[in-house]
Amino acid sequence: MTNRFDINETVGFDELDMRVYTSRLQGVDQDLVLHGGGNTSLKLDGVLYVKGSGWDLASIEREGFSPARIDALLDLLKHDELTDIDMVKYQREALTNPSAPNPSVEAILHALIPYKYVDHTHADAVVTISNTIDGEAKIEELYGDRYLIIPYVMPGFILAKVIYEMSRDLDWDSIDGMILHNHGVFTFSDDAKTSYDNMISTVAIAQEYLDENAKLDIPSSVDEMVYNLGELQVLLSNAKEYSVTLHLNQSPLSRYFASQDDETLYRKGLLTPEHIIRTKRSAAIFDVDLKGGLDSYIQGYREYFERYASDEIMLNSAPNWVIIKGVGTLSIGKNTKDTTIIDDITTHTMRAILQGEKLGGYQSISEADSFAMEYWELEQMKLRAK
Ligand SMILES: [Zn+2]
Structure with a gap:
């Protein structure tokens, strides 16, 4: 895994600029996310700036982050159930700028993670290991000590609710991130670079495991074959x-x-x-x-x-x-x-x-x-x- 962070590119950046910068670093890395996948956020003065729906991390800009009041998002966790349509409606009502795009469907989850910067990707290497017959055991072995490991549930409100329950007694400082089975990875920090560094080092663990245990040997020279479509x-x-x-x-x-x-x-x-x-x-x-x-x-x-x-x-x-x-x-x-x-x-x-x-x-x-x-x-x- 390549760590693309370059301190020289961040001179004079404010917190939202940093959010844009490390989001893009993840967006351009196709082994982390593909075409609009993943989401990132920043917490500032009681407001969550979270990837807006329709934006791609690779090309996101400041206005791509929808500002939603954190207390209003966390209030939604009081519901036992919430339809997706209602969740989108309430998330819109939480916006401090009514013309902003719809916040990501993972906005509530981002809000409940108690750090300034939160990053979420669908890293191939981690998901590949999780997507195997005894993937749970392998993920536990690789990540069990320093990560909260989440069983597969639907993204959106249900996922936020599960993680909310699982993290009630959690000392967040004792973990480096979360592995979501069959889905992806979350990392977080009060510092943009640390959260990004953690994403790269988390995925590197899985990549190393694959390099050792599942190296592919794809024949490189195959006969040219013309096919009429x-x-x-x-x-x-x-x-x-x-x-x-x-x-x-x-x-x-x-x-x-x-x-x-x-x-x-x-x-x-x-x-x-x-x-x-x-x-x-x-x-x-x-x-x-x-x-x-x-x-x-x-x-x-x-x-x-x-x-x-x-x-x-x-x-x-x-x-x-x-x-x-x-x-x-x-x-x-x-x-x-x-x-x-x-x-x-x-x-x-x-x-x-x-x-x-x-x-x-x-x-x-x-x-x-x-x-x-x-x-x-x-x-x-x-x-x-x-
Ligand atoms: Zn996801």
Whole structure:
């Protein structure tokens, strides 16, 4: 893990400038967060400046931090339950600047951590280890002494509430951070640099473990393979009901992943929960019979929906990414911005799955938890806001 902090770049910075600076350092590091993932905050004079919805840590600016009154956010913890829609409404009411963006759905959690600077990422290395069959034991072994370890629960109010209960008697000074199973990492400090340094050193522990126990050996030279996307363009546009943009990735990693005999790898699920709105839970598998591969994915998706749905409306059931056997991986979107995001996420996911297999078997959040995330009203709102 590279520590990108450069003291010379921070001359004359106030506290919010520092918040912007170390947020960006984490945002540009794709092994920490991808495309809008993660969130950071600063506490100043009773106000929490927390990443606003719609901002990306890599390019966030001062106005990207929504100012919300800390006492009003903490008051919300008195509720036993809170719907996501109500939480968003109350968080808006807590804003000191009514024209600021919606505070992150993790605002209450940031508010309850008693330090000035709080950083949250979905670091690949940590989540990869957590996403394995005995991930809990491995995380305990690596982090048990100096970290609060949180079982998987839905992000948002439920997560804030769980951590609130777990930390009631906690001496926060006795820990360096929190590991959220199947999700990510939190670090904190009254000093921006220390919180950032802790994020990097926390992830470095996991990275070292992976380097020792799950090093990947991806064949680098594979024969060039020309693949005609014409038929897929038509098939997938019909299934998606818009003219799709396709991106075929034939990197050594994609080729290697697409050439695995064990097709259960392609259905092992997510890296971090929020990726599901981009990729769905699993990839489609296409071999020679493209139409057959597509039909079988759509059928499987409908069955998954029916297993868990109560009153939700089903999303389009066509895949967002496809394994073309022996050829590579295909991202499907409305435009190249979409396909770039999907391609980046799936690239990191493939690496995690292959490494997780080396650690005894990759295992992401359950299908039921995936459904809860995919059909979460706030995630639906994010998509509608695009
Ligand atoms: Zn998160």
